[in-house]
Amino acid sequence: MKAWTWDRYGPPDVLALKDVDVPDIAPREVLVRVRAASVNPYDWRHLRAHPNLVRLSAGLRRPRPGLVLGADLAGVVERVGDGVTDLRPGDEVFGEVALGAFAEAVAVPRDRLAVKPARLSFEQAASVSMAAHTALQGLRDAGRIAAGQRVLINGASGGVGTFAVQLARTFGAEVTGVCSTRNVELVRSLGADDVVDYTRADFTERDGYDLLMDIVGDRSTARLRRPLTRRGTLVIVGGIASPRRGLLGPAGQIVRGALVAPFVRQRIAHVSWKPNSADLRFLADLMEKEQVTPVIDRTYPFADLPEAVRHVEGGHARGKVAVTV
Structure with missing residues (x-):
């Protein structure tokens, strides 16, 4: 599959679209075929290692090999772990990972996912979690x-x-x-x-x-x-x-x-966000009732992800910036 990786800290230009292995999943994980993702300040801060505390998790001198950027996502369940009983292949879901969403597929902990509200597009749903x-x-x-x-x-x-x-x-x-x-x-x-x-x-x-x-x-x-x-x-x-x-x-x-x-x-x-399925379900209910609607400033194709990150880093996006995978 294709995924955006980076082998050194720096501006969006250091991102590279590469072929990587489809991730394995643990018993309480779900393999999601990503249909859309969104960009957060969290992403460019990891990319640039700003602040330096980022290096403790991503790598001290340079990012650990194979790290894929991205947190927010929406997509379709492709496979579930043995410990997941309430989702099945074909379900449309949205949620969040620590890293790895800027890829064609990602392994997501079950407790960081919820069923996508039917009234939302994948781009809107991917703009919710963080x-x-x-x-x-x-x-x-x-x-x-x-x-x-x-x-x-x-x-x-x-x-x-x-x-x-x-x-x-x-x-x-x-x-x-x-x-x-x-x-x-x-x-x-x-x-x-x-x-x-x-x-x-x-x-x-x-x-x-x-x-x-x-x-x-x-x-x-x-x-x-x-x-x-x-x-x-x-x-x-x-x-x-x-x-x-x-x-x-x-x-x-x-x-x-x-x-x-x-x-x-x-x-x-x-506040430091704590992604969980209970809050995602609460938010999904509000969005189904049209009491809350994601605001999307711009949508970029997957191939232009570095430009999406650059736009968010500028600090003037209205609402969220989505990426269609």
Whole structure:
């Protein structure tokens, strides 16, 4: 099969489309014939080893031989392991792997898959897992969102943000999104009650919010706390504006928030997505009911995957970027 591999850290140009073996599957894994994948900042950070912590899992001096990039995917079940009883060949599924989705087939743990919503294309379904898990777990688990709260989302037009706006609405919150001028109408169309154009106003000068989810990473913890009530909650994702070099990268903002948290009345929490089939089924139900819909900025053919990664690395994608395999 064909797969995108890389043998040194660097820009998207180091990616190479090669012939590799179809992976074997463990008893609790599923071999999925990939129909579509999506690109996340996670991917270019692995590609460039930014932050340097990536090297601990991918390889210290260079990527381990045979590593295939990519996490989010949607496709058709080709084979199931002996321990999988609820899926069978031909089922359409979506989900996530640690690495390996930018290939014609991938072995996926059963507990990271769910049946694809019928109303979604493969490209839409492939755009869900990492971004929607982050948004859902950030709002529900880290943020403890509740109906009637005022919620502010910094980075509302990106992959995580477009899901966060829609999910916050399903939880019954009053939502304010922060984005650039060109994305104001998009964020409003997703259900935001109010939209702040950051080129014209500073959202940190506002007040009265119960929950602020920061996806961008372009403000200090002190400034992010300003719009919150005295008992409000700041959820730090660690995002696109986080340092591209150094040991911690996006985790730096999370660490700084954790150091401040014991000394302030407001809650400071962070989210690191934990893909699981239960949350995927929850999201699938919302998408079947048309309460949540993936937003796709662009779709690229499999052969142009390096260009898709380059576009996401630029930091200005509206929603998600999909790749058709």
